[in-house]
Ligand SMILES: O=C(O)CCC(=O)C(=O)O
C-alpha cells in the first residue's frame with residue numbers, strides 16, 4: 001500500500017512534466033530542420049536520471065514483448081527489446097506529447113507526396129486506426145550496443161499503416177560511456193547519388209527523423225527522397241537508445 005501510494009504521484013508527474021518540456025521545444029525551428037534535412041535534434045530533453053531509469057529497464061524482461069538479437073537477422077550487431085503494453089509512463093508521455101506536434105508536418109509531407117494527409121491530430125486516434133488495421137503490437141523499443149556493435153541502415157515499417165516521423169533518444173553519454181556509435185541517416189535521391197548525415201547527440205537528446213520518405217522541394221517542384229537510419233560501429237563502451245515509433249506493428 002505504502003509503496004504504491006508513493007509511486008503513483010511521481011509516475012503521474014513523469015507524464016505531465018514531459019508534456020511541458022515537449023511543448024517548450026522550438027517547434028518552428030524543428031520543423032524548418034525537418035523540411036531542410038529530414039531530421040532535427042531536440043537538445044537534451046530527458047534528464048540524466050530519466051536516461052538511467054530507462055536504460056535500467058533493459059534488464060527487466062516483464063516490461064518487454066520481445067528481444068531481437070540483431071546478428072541473427074542480418075540487422076547488424078547488438079540487440080533490442082520492444083516494450084509490451086502498458087508502456088512505462090515516460091514512454092507513453094513522449095509518444096502522446098510528440099505526436100500532435102509532428103502530425104501537421106506528417107500531413108503536409110503526405111500531401112506533398114501526393115497522398116491523403118489524414119493523420120489524426122491525437123496519438124490515441126492514430127493508434128485506433130492502427131488497431132483497426134490489425135497493427136496492435138507496441139513498437140517503442142530500447143536498443144543496446146556494446147563495443148563492435150552497429151545497426152545497419154533500415155526503415156522501421158511494421159505494416160501498411162505507418163507514421164512518417166519517429167524519434168530516437170540517446171540514453172548514454174558520448175565519450176564517457178562510449179565512443180563511435182554515431183546516429184547516421186542516408187537520403188536516396190531519384191537519379192542522384194545518396195547523401196549521408198551524421199547526427200551528433202548528447203545524453204538525453206532526441207533526433208526526430210523521417211521513417212521512409214520525405215518530400216524535397218526542387219527547382220521543378222517536389223520530389224521524394226528515401227531515408228534510412230542506422231548506427232555506425234561502436235569503438236568502445238556501451239550505448240543505449242530509446243526508440244519512439246508512433247505506429248503499432250502487425
Ligand atoms: O540506436 C540508435 O540510435 C538507432 C535507433 C533506431 O534504429 C530506432 O530508434 O529506430
Ligand SMILES: [Fe+2]
Nearest residue numbers: 154155156229
Ligand atoms: Fe530504427
